[in-house]
Ligand SMILES: *[C@@H]1O[C@H](CO)[C@@H](O)[C@H](O)[C@H]1NC(C)=O
């Protein structure tokens with residue numbers, strides 16, 4: 001019975017006899033209520049223990065399922081790891097095989113490029129280049145890749161000024177525009193709020209392609225002259241070079257590029273007609289003409305006057321070329337496929353003759369998103385600023401000495 005019973009009995013005993021009949025009823029009533037309460041309590045206990053049991057059952061059923069799921073996840077993860085490992089190994093093997101059988105497109109036509117003045121030679125064409133600096137290194141491999149940002153459209157150019165010690169980053173988005181972005185330093189460019197930090201420089205004429213260059217405080221770029229011969233929309237056979245002072249925002253010089261019948265030098269980048277490059281030696285231009293529509297030409301430019309100092313016909317094919325850069329007077333052309341896979345330096349041409357095609361390395365670039373729209377070499381940092389399908393990438397290069405000429 002409940003704990004209230006002794007109290008009730010006491011209550012009962014202390015009451016006068018005349019009330020005992022009624023009290024008897026009260027006690028019975030209370031006892032009935034208590035019994036009912038107890039029954040309900042018991043029912044509750046019963047129910048909650050049933051719930052607890054159900055919960056336990058549920059847990060017992062779920063645990064093995066959870067464990068199985070976890071195990072499956074593990075298996076999947078390790079399988080993915082294995083597959084990634086295998087792909088890496090395959091790629092390394094392919095790289096290795098290809099370095100064993102390089103068949104660089106340069107070799108077959110090499111005679112023509114280095115074999116003295118041919119019938120096409122005029123002026124200082126295809127003469128050996130006398131190197132101006134102590135520069136004697138060549139690329140041995142692409143050591144690392146850092147993807148810094150995704151900014152702008154699929155084609156463009158970004159760079160630091162390789163001369164001088166400014167940390168400014170220059171970004172020219174698109175293949176035909178007149179507004180360049182300038183970021184105070186690399187960190188500002190990588191911020192998500194980058195666009196707010198940028199100053200905009202409006203050029204007097206829009207650029208063509210992605211061949212522009214920042215060098216010694218000037219922006220060098222090609223434009224289509226208005227109206228004149230070749231000034232039509234779809235013919236880029238004559239272009240004007242512009243030298244624009246970035247701080248003063250003035251055009252300080254311009255000249256018509258002295259090559260007729262210009263065609264896009266890179267088979268995979270149809271918008272660029274003149275690709276400018278800077279190295280330890282100065283300023284260079286990569287282009288191609290209808291005269292030899294299979295191979296690239298290289299010119300050394302005077303950064304002061306924009307005059308062409310020397311020109312060379314290189315053995316590097318246009319077909320499947322996507323971009324190029326110059327290091328110590330040697331041109332390195334990067335090839336790819338369409339659709340893009342892995343880019344690789346597959347042809348080099350040393351205007352000074354110190355590096356023979358046989359001695360040149362043919363490094364691969366790491367796997368990427370798409371195709372390189374531009375590659376800008378920075379001699380001070382020995383790295384390339386690349387624009388790859390809207391991603392801005394820095395490649396660190398590993399160098400070695402050019403072998404002595406025999
Ligand atoms: C340059 O690019 C901006 C932004 O993409 C665009 O709004 C503008 O129209 C372009 N200007 C020219 C001259 O193409």
Ligand SMILES: *[C@@H]1O[C@H](CO)[C@@H](O)[C@H](O)[C@H]1NC(C)=O
Pocket residue numbers: 245248250252
């Ligand atoms: C830039 O402007 C300053 C001041 O007007 C002038 O002295 C200097 O020669 C200019 N530089 C160039 C490269 O035009």
